[in-house]
Amino acid sequence: MEDKPIRRAKPTPIPAVAQSAKEKTLPLRVNGKDYFHEGDPDMPLLWYLRDVLRLTGTKFGCGIGACGACTVLIEGKAQRACLTPVKAIVGQDVVTIEGLASAQLHPVQQAWIEEDVAQCGYCQAGQIMAAVDLLRRAPKPSDADIAKIGNLCRCGTYPRIRKAIARAADKLQEGKA
């Protein structure tokens, strides 16, 4: 049998995202870029990010805000994208896992690699966003602070998440010193 893929490369077309404001469009700002959403204003941010912008790093896990796999930063605060309709975030800054790194990885991302946190990896984008928010509020988080992160990890990576947060906190402190 021939081994070449039987479906020829057919790149997915870039989804239509309006480039300018029209009537009945919602202006949205994701990872520093402006978008205008023409669809259902009730669409949760999660599905806007994934199905419309194809930013698939933000994951679906429960749809009821219980697991945290869809955690993003809205105006710097960790929020559940599955429960956030796009109409509620007009004019607000959304940062997803894809937008967290600048020229370099964010110290939290770097710490996640160094502590080898991920197993299946599915929940980790949400965990990282939750950790970034925590470290903004509590630069030297206690064990109890860290334990307030309610994001679920089915693989049981919690002990390494703790270590990675502590490592990132140290790194961020060094950066300030």
Add this chain to the structure above:
Amino acid sequence: MSAGPNLGRRRFLKVGAASAGALLVGWRYATASDRPLPYLGAQEEAAELGPFVRIEANGQVVIGARGCEIGQGVKTSLPMLIAEELDVDWQKVRVEQLPYGYIETDAGPSDKYGPQGAGGSDDIPTGWKDLREAGAVARWLLLSAAAAKWDVPASELRTESGKVYTKDGRMLDYGTLAASAAALDPPKDPVPVKTPDQFRIIGQPTRTVDAADIVTGRAEFGIDSYLADALVAVILRCPHLDGTVDKIDDAEARKIPGVKDVFAIPGPAPGAPFDGVLAAGVAIVAENTWAALKAREKLQVTWTPGPWGAESTRALSAKANELLDKGDDGVSVRRDGDFAATRKQAASRVDARYEMPFLAHATMEPPGAMLALDKDKALLIASLQSPGGASQVISALSGLPRKAIEIRMTRAGGGFGRRLNNDFVAEAVLIAQKVERPVKLMWTREDDLQHDFYRPFGVHALSATLDKKKKVLGWSHCCAATPRFYRSSATDRPVYTGCLEPDDFPAGLVANLDKTFFGVTSGMPRGWWRAPLHTFHAFAVQSFIDEIAVATKQDAVQLRLDLLGAPRELPYGGHGGPVFDTGRLAGVLKLAAEKIGWSEKRSDGHGIGIACHFTFGGYAAHAFEVSVEGKELVIHRAVCAVDVGRVVNPLGLEAQMMGGTIDGISTALNLAITVREGQVQQRNFTDYPLMKMAQAPRSVEVFVVPSERDPSGAGEMGVPSAAPALANAIYAASTVRVRKLPMLPELMRLL
């Protein structure tokens, strides 16, 4: 089936523009991303050294990862085995996920890459043989090419870090040799593999190869795949076991903008094997996920309940206990000596029953599938554990020959056994046939918890007889459970398969031993759940040993060591055999006892508990230190000792043991699937509450027994002994014996 590497000059991944483009089919276009796609451009030329190794013109070494990465780390550990024998720098290797490698040979269907499914913790023990050989053959080709170039015997050459050296110091790197090496015929005789003293990669702590992609959101999971023209489908499945669709009112659902179609999906025929879809339902196909989900909310369906309207967890429990009480209708699983006779001569006797609920897998990424089904070919992109099974399902339902079905595995957001079934693939086939467009099938958490192949429900009755010296004379283990094999195409297995293991501890160590199985009828679909029957066995047996120790005032560690006796190998017919080594189990038990401080008296109200178990060739023991403060259970320390033979990736092993421990206690403390009036009662994480960070131990202290033995896997061994060790610790702290899972509600009831 040939499990060995299928060497020669078959190409393992097409190189060049075509393959880079092909990767893009499954890749999302991140319109909002600043970064360009990881598109490396066309490679001029690349040399393939067998199915797993490719060396590109610029010298880049690419190693193919054949397994299904479900979080167990095989996308890292299996390529490590190849890289070791190839003798390259791990830091310079790029790992690529291989697709499913179905091929047809003159001898019939075969697997180009060897076994690719994820189950039974088999990947490492299998790869230890064939993948190291594959790496060694690739190195042999490079050495031979160098020998020809220099006109010296290959035996006078050595390799190191991707280079070949002569004795007099001349050097060529693999990239330079690759093209001529790829043109050589593979060796006729087996090529020797390294001796352990030569290992440079095996045994080194190695981070997951996808780490950078995972932390930046670029790693691709099944749910992240998009194809041009694909529609999104969701299904409203019948909530009644074996129920059917009666009436559909889709008027409101069709009004949702973006909805394309609504139609019924028939369930399996009554009593037929679950080798296609799992349940009847109504499919909604839409332009995006949100439209599909919204329309599903508006859908009005009347169901005809199936024949299981009377089924409930309460009734199953009553039935199991009734069967155990009567005790005369079971299937003998193993019988040594005469247990009944020991009852007459025994000085004392201990009896206890343990109840274990149905469990769902609750993978963080719910099931799903991206399928393009054409008249003459198909492409599946999905998170899988059994790509071979998926290929069979697509072929059976579509009529396509298997060689026309291309399957690409992504990383999977957990597996735990859920994806060994391909019911979600079958659903995607039926929907794609109807809509004649590529289909992305999405499952929600509710779908997942309510339509799973659950870990069987069971009640275990244990009885032990002891003589005056407190030595165990007889052991009886009766299990009444919903058999694992229910509506399965595999009809040749004994009824107790997957629920009761004939040779498990303490079989062979107690002269008079009975194991008996009683089947409990149920309409709940059942499947494999991480370390399947071992989670039952270990909880029942290791809790019971503790009860014997307490009842007869013996030390719980010493009692286990006495039973295990002198280190020796006993025959073990189950998976992970052919032998069970009593010395290795004693070894992890003693290590866990030492590390938790077993011999130190606790005066602070803390209790310690211990347990050990043999699973799929690996040995593990757990010890916990806990306190019960009011209505709160606090886990102060969690210790896990493990012996899986030689360790391929210490960082990965520690992760699996840590994760397995937390999975074990998360599940044991809080999780149960219950059924009432023939319907599953749980819907989402609110009533199937996985452990959060706040409840989890701050650390799991993992201790590894150094070993020169060939490795076992590591994905499942960390689970079974966790729950009984925790139950034993709770008893030590509170004198409350928890015999029913989940543990926390039962503990609160008993306190």
